[in-house]
Amino acid sequence: MTPGTNNHDMFENLRLELRRGSLVLAVLAALRKEQYGYTLRKTLEEQGMAIDEGTLYPLLRRLESQGLLLSEWREEEKRNKRFYRLSGDGKVILKQLLAEWQRINSSLDGMVKG
Amino acid sequence: MELLERYLRAVKFFLPRREQDDILRELSENILSQMDDKAAEFGRPLNENEQVAILKQHGHPFVVASRFRNTPVQYLIGPVVFPFYWFVLKILFWIGLGVNALNSIALLTSGEPMRQLLGGLLDFAHTALPVFGWVTFVFALQDFFIAKFHLVDKLNQRWDPRSLPATPAPQQNVRRSQSIFGLIAGAVYVAWLLAVPYYPYLIFGPAASALRLAPEWHRFYLPVVVLAIAGLAQAAINLVRPQWTWLPPATRLACNVGALVILRFIFKTNSYVFVLVADSARGAHYETVAQIANITIIATLASVALGLSIAVIIEALRCLKEIWQWIRRRGNPLPSRIS
Numbered sequence: 102m103t104p105g106t107n108n109h110d111m112f113e114n115l116r117l118e119l120r121r122g123s124l125v126l127a128v129l130a131a132l133r134k135e136q137y138g139y140t141l142r143k144t145l146e147e148q149g150m151a152i153d154e155g156t157l158y159p160l161l162r163r164l165e166s167q168g169l170l171l172s173e174w175r176e177e178e179k180r181n182k183r184f185y186r187l188s189g190d191g192k193v194i195l196k197q198l199l200a201e202w203q204r205i206n207s208s209l210d211g212m213v214k215g
Numbered sequence: 216m217e218l219l220e221r222y223l224r225a226v227k228f229f230l231p232r233r234e235q236d237d238i239l240r241e242l243s244e245n246i247l248s249q250m251d252d253k254a255a256e257f258g259r260p261l262n263e264n265e266q267v268a269i270l271k272q273h274g275h276p277f278v279v280a281s282r283f284r285n286t287p288v289q290y291l292i293g294p295v296v297f298p299f300y301w302f303v304l305k306i307l308f309w310i311g312l313g314v315n316a317l318n319s320i321a322l323l324t325s326g327e328p329m330r331q332l333l334g335g336l337l338d339f340a341h342t343a344l345p346v347f348g349w350v351t352f353v354f355a356l357q358d359f360f361i362a363k364f365h366l367v368d369k370l371n372q373r374w375d376p377r378s379l380p381a382t383p384a385p386q387q388n389v390r391r392s393q394s395i396f397g398l399i400a401g402a403v404y405v406a407w408l409l410a411v412p413y414y415p416y417l418i419f420g421p422a423a424s425a426l427r428l429a430p431e432w433h434r435f436y437l438p439v440v441v442l443a444i445a446g447l448a449q450a451a452i453n454l455v456r457p458q459w460t461w462l463p464p465a466t467r468l469a470c471n472v473g474a475l476v477i478l479r480f481i482f483k484t485n486s487y488v489f490v491l492v493a494d495s496a497r498g499a500h501y502e503t504v505a506q507i508a509n510i511t512i513i514a515t516l517a518s519v520a521l522g523l524s525i526a527v528i529i530e531a532l533r534c535l536k537e538i539w540q541w542i543r544r545r546g547n548p549l550p551s552r553i554s
Contacts, residue, residue, distance in 0.1 A: 137244070137245075137248075138241060138244075138245040138248075139244075139245045139248035139249055139252075142245075142249075153272075153274075154245065154273050154274075155273070155274045155278065155279055155282050156282070157241065157246065158241065158282075158283075162238075162283065180244060180247070180248075181240070181244065182244050182248070183240075183241045183244065188299040193257060207504050
């Protein structure tokens with residue numbers, strides 16, 4: 102393996118690690134508006150937070166089991182779809198997470214620019 | 216949509232039973248939405264290759280299902296215990312391999328070397344696998360209790376930096392005089408061993424004209440010479456590399472284990488010495504001498520086996536000490552200001 106490949110792999114691993122925490126925040130923020138799995142994935146992709154199906158769908162179920170999301174099966178365009186939206190607890194947690202994220206962001210900003 | 220049905224059935228197989236239907240319903244809906252979207256984009260139904268591409272993008276059924284499992288990460292031996300477990304396994308492996316190698320050398324001199332060697336390797340696998348299994352079981356049990364009683368957390372709360380082991384003393388080299396003595400003694404011993412087949416006098420003295428070692432001894436001759444040369448080589452190497460303090464105990468351990476293996480085969484022999492002249496008055500006399508010699512040899516070998524067994528334990532402990540000190544030296548690269 103060349104050093105270039107090593108660096109690329111290392112960067113990919115670190116990038117994934119960095120994104121992992123932000124994805125939960127992105128999903129919670131996107132679900133302030135009710136959506137079903139596929140449209141949510143498209144919304145995230147359009148906003149520059151592409152996430153693969155294998156990660157998103159289990160994540161939605163996990164967040165729902167943690168009480169942060171609510172889901173409902175409903176018919177749309179002649180097909181039954183599961184719609185997700187933020188629960189009451191989800192709204193509180195999202196607010197706290199956003200505040201924390203902003204704190205981290207400004208700290209990092211200070212360090213990088215300083 | 217036959218491909219999609221096959222895909223969902225495959226995913227279902229790996230899903231937790233209680234959630235199968237719910238997960239499949241949602242997964243199916245999401246994949247269909249994606250396919251509809253693509254079909255709308257192309258203005259025609261998707262062909263098989265395009266469906267395959269979408270399913271491949273979702274991932275192998277096993278991988279997809281595994282992501283829906285909410286089971287926590289499970290392991291038999293956790294990260295706290297694992298380094299110790301791995302260390303013990305490696306030591307056992309090398310000791311086992313060493314014993315097996317010596318055993319194989321001893322077997323090489325027997326009638327069917329290849330068959331015996333193959334049998335030896337199978338014996339190693341038969342012995343090693345259950346040993347590894349038990350070691351794994353013991354460590355898994357240890358890990359279970361450590362987790363159950365939160366022992367790591369307790370240790371983390373109670374520990375005191377002052378209770379850490381003292382900095383290892385500076386390494387002491389193998390003494391030059393010790394190596395020179397080992398070299399001379401080893402050379403004399405090897406020379407004696409090499410001369411014995413040609414000069415029985417070196418063993419029997421004046422009785423050499425009437426007594427001989429039994430032919431069974433020839434089987435063990437080569438392994439005994441190899442062990443003697445190993446001791447000689449150790450002394451020679453330590454003369455050049457006195458800092459290799461691990462070499463003397465490691466060589467002694469290997470040689471003692473090898474000697475025990477050889478003894479195991481020697482004990483199976485009934486007669487060690489036989490008489491050359493059996494049908495004269497002189498022969499009868501030597502017959503008695505041979506009987507006494509055989510009894511004496513058995514008693515001596517039994518004592519040697521006992522001594523070697525004790526020595527093996529002591530040398531094994533010394534080796535462990537050397538390994539432990541080496542690990543500490545390696546894992547303690549303190550800056551010169553601190554060390």
